[in-house]
Amino acid sequence: xxxxxxxxxxxxxxxxxxxxxxxxxxxxxxxxxxxxxxxxxxxxxxxxxxxxxxxxxxxxxxxxxxxxxxxxxxxxxxxxxxxxxxxxxxxxxxxxxxxxxxxxxxxxxxxxxxxxxxxxxxxxxxxxxxxxxxxxxxxxxxxxxxxxxxxxxxxxxxxxxxxxxxxxxxxxxxxxxxxxxxxxxxxxxxxxxxxxxxxxxxxxxxxxxxxxxxxx
Amino acid sequence: xxxxxxxxxxxxxxxxxxxxxxxxxxxxxxxxxxxxxxxxxxxxxxxxxxxxxxxxxxxxxxxxxxxxxxxxxxxxxxxxxxxxxxxxxxxxxxxxxxxxxxxxxxxxxxxxxxxxxxxxxxxxxxxxxxxxxxxxxxxxxxxxxxxxxxxxxxxxxxxxxxxxxxxxxxxxxxxxxxxxxxxxxxxxxxxxxxxxxxxxxxxxxxxxxxxxxxxxxxxxxxxxxxxxxxxxxxxxxxxxxxxxxxxxxxxxxxxxxxxxxxxxxxxxxxxxxxxxxxxxxxxxxxxxxxxxxxxxxxxxxxxxxxxxxxxxxxxxxxxxxxxxxxxxxxxxxxxxxxxxxxxxxxxxxxxxxxxxxxxxxxxxxxxxxxxxxxxxxxxxxxxxxxxxxxxxxxxxxxxxxxxxxxxxxxxxxxxxxxxxxxxxxxxxxxxxxxxxxxxxxxxxxxxxxxxxxxxxxxxxxxx
Numbered sequence: 095x096x097x098x099x100x101x102x103x104x105x106x107x108x109x110x111x112x113x114x115x116x117x118x119x120x121x122x123x124x125x126x127x128x129x130x131x132x133x134x135x136x137x138x139x140x141x142x143x144x145x146x147x148x149x150x151x152x153x154x155x156x157x158x159x160x161x162x163x164x165x166x167x168x169x170x171x172x173x174x175x176x177x178x179x180x181x182x183x184x185x186x187x188x189x190x191x192x193x194x195x196x197x198x199x200x201x202x203x204x205x206x207x208x209x210x211x212x213x214x215x216x217x218x219x220x221x222x223x224x225x226x227x228x229x230x231x232x233x234x235x236x237x238x239x240x241x242x243x244x245x246x247x248x249x250x251x252x253x254x255x256x257x258x259x260x261x262x263x264x265x266x267x268x269x270x271x272x273x274x275x276x277x278x279x280x281x282x283x284x285x286x287x288x289x290x291x292x293x294x295x296x297x298x299x300x301x302x303x304x305x306x307x308x309x310x
Numbered sequence: 311x312x313x314x315x316x317x318x319x320x321x322x323x324x325x326x327x328x329x330x331x332x333x334x335x336x337x338x339x340x341x342x343x344x345x346x347x348x349x350x351x352x353x354x355x356x357x358x359x360x361x362x363x364x365x366x367x368x369x370x371x372x373x374x375x376x377x378x379x380x381x382x383x384x385x386x387x388x389x390x391x392x393x394x395x396x397x398x399x400x401x402x403x404x405x406x407x408x409x410x411x412x413x414x415x416x417x418x419x420x421x422x423x424x425x426x427x428x429x430x431x432x433x434x435x436x437x438x439x440x441x442x443x444x445x446x447x448x449x450x451x452x453x454x455x456x457x458x459x460x461x462x463x464x465x466x467x468x469x470x471x472x473x474x475x476x477x478x479x480x481x482x483x484x485x486x487x488x489x490x491x492x493x494x495x496x497x498x499x500x501x502x503x504x505x506x507x508x509x510x511x512x513x514x515x516x517x518x519x520x521x522x523x524x525x526x527x528x529x530x531x532x533x534x535x536x537x538x539x540x541x542x543x544x545x546x547x548x549x550x551x552x553x554x555x556x557x558x559x560x561x562x563x564x565x566x567x568x569x570x571x572x573x574x575x576x577x578x579x580x581x582x583x584x585x586x587x588x589x590x591x592x593x594x595x596x597x598x599x600x601x602x603x604x605x606x607x608x609x610x611x612x613x614x615x616x617x618x619x620x621x622x623x624x625x626x627x628x629x630x631x632x633x634x635x636x637x638x639x640x641x642x643x644x645x646x647x648x649x650x651x652x653x654x655x656x657x658x659x660x661x662x663x664x665x666x667x668x669x670x671x672x673x674x675x676x677x678x679x680x681x682x683x684x685x686x687x688x689x690x691x692x693x694x695x696x697x698x699x700x701x702x703x704x705x706x707x708x709x710x711x712x713x714x715x716x717x718x719x720x721x722x723x724x725x726x727x728x729x730x731x732x733x734x735x736x737x738x739x740x741x742x743x744x745x746x747x748x749x750x751x752x753x754x755x756x757x758x759x760x761x762x763x764x765x766x767x768x769x770x771x772x773x
Binding site for chain 2: 207209210211213227229230231232233236240243244247
């Protein structure tokens with residue numbers, strides 16, 4: 095049996111493992127969402143959190159750049175309506191209230207290749223990964239040198255090294271790559287991980303969304 | 311692994327038995343005998359064929375058991391259904407290893423082929439018997455004049471320090487005959503075929519220890535345990551450079567199609583990353599494999615990425631510069647002393663900084679050699695690309711260069727040269743310079759520059 099950790103469960107798991115995350119809280123009600131948004135500070139995003147939902151944005155389950163209480167209330171309602179319209183049987187548990195990520199989106203993943211076994215992947219997010227397949231791979235476990243090289247191997251590396259004006263903290267990306275590699279080696283349960291996107295900027299990195307495929 | 315310890319004897323046998331040797335040119339057993347005999351193998355050759363008295367003028371034996379004395383290597387070219395019996399006979403005879411040329415195993419559609427190969431593997435494992443193949447063209451060990459393949463012309467390959475290990479016999483024929491034309495030198499060429507119990511990672515440690523081999527070139531299609539190759543390569547890092555050409559990139563069988571980011575992963579992309587991890591230098595073309603292996607075999611290490619391009623005509627120089635710059639090499643400024651020497655030798659009619667257009671010195675091969683020497687001496691320069699296209703006016707150039715290189719000690723930095731000349735002209739001089747004293751000759755400016763860039767990648771990966 096395999097199962098997915100998504101939403102707040104994935105975040106809790108990663109938090110315990112010491113991964114850097116965007117500030118993210120779970121709200122069961124609209125009032126709670128407003129309260130948490132104020133604590134985190136506007137603008138924020140709301141995301142549906144339910145084990146039944148793998149592709150949140152397809153469902154209209156993600157609302158970003160919410161600037162005030164009114165927008166948060168409206169967005170909460172829209173997400174709840176969209177969820178109920180889409181999934182009659184699924185249980186709407188609530189939403190994630192999350193600070194907005196800043197910087198360049200990157201993706202970090204661990205997959206299980208039938209020939210090579212556990213493999214780690216790195217790429218730029220969005221169009222770069224979807225259209226031009228600009229990603230690099232290494233076999234798990236990796237060394238720090240591998241982490242360093244696999245970031246520099248992608249064609250879009252100049253974007254990370256400052257071609258668009260902002261240089262990102264590459265060491266912070268390397269640290270996450272090392273963490274993923276160790277976690278996959280140490281845990282007998284993790285089959286695959288998908289940290290997508292991870293925001294990288296000159297201050298460091300923060301995971302915005304994650305899915306983890308577990309055994310059992 | 312105990313059976314791998316037998317490989318040195320398998321590649322340098324004192325005696326060879328050919329099971330399935332034939333007098334009929336329509337049989338591979340005829341061609342294997344031809345390769346051994348014509349290739350000048352100095353050890354004893356025992357043809358085995360129950361229906362012939364003599365083959366290639368050598369007395370034939372009815373079975374392996376009847377062969378007198380010790381046998382190190384068995385080349386087997388009998389039909390697939392007879393193979394298990396023959397291999398058992400070889401084991402009884404105490405052979406150290408088998409080259410199984412016979413096809414009809416795992417590569418065929420009929421599952422009986424896979425079953426047969428598995429039976430063979432288990433037998434061999436019980437006997438600690440290395441089996442190269444099945445479904446291989448064989449191998450050649452040029453150092454000991456052993457052509458254990460079904461193509462006798464492999465004996466014509468230039469001798470050098472490259473061990474080519476290929477999953478495909480066809481690739482060995484493709485690259486082998488290109489190599490004759492382009493003067494690429496080999497220690498060994500080995501076809502692994504279906505890899506009964508000698509796969510890439512099994513043969514690498516032997517080649518790492520092989521004193522005749524300086525560079526290992528791999529042609530890979532697919533492997534059962536690719537991770538093992540990376541692990542072995544990693545252990546070898548820094549000992550001998552490994553260059554690999556991976557075919558079969560458009561894998562439709564995507565390794566992780568179910569998972570979102572994983573669905574982007576073609577296996578080839580994982581191979582690429584794994585090669586990097588193992589310090590294996592990846593190339594993407596047949597000629598690139600040969601060029602890079604030739605350069606790694608014959609040139610001193612490229613210690614930095616600062617190169618100079620010297621060209622006797624501007625155009626080819628520009629081409630080389632383009633390729634250098636887009637592949638991580640830097641066209642460096644010369645030291646004042648070097649620039650001074652160049653300015654003394656070259657009138658101010660063309661570019662005298664890097665890249666140097668030596669056109670104005672056409673009639674003066676001495677000046678061209680002087681410029682080359684000045685640039686080779688420059689501590690700012692890590693490697694030199696030298697380009698000269700023949701024109702009637704510069705006919706004396708190649709001879710002058712040859713004279714220069716023959717008279718000096720080997721270079722301490724790599725020089726990759728490219729000449730283009732009509733048939734017969736310059737040819738002998740070019741061959742005399744190629745692969746000696748830290749110089750290699752490649753056919754085009756692009757290939758010269760790309761190869762220099764590969765040397766830099768090799769230096770970075772510790773190769």
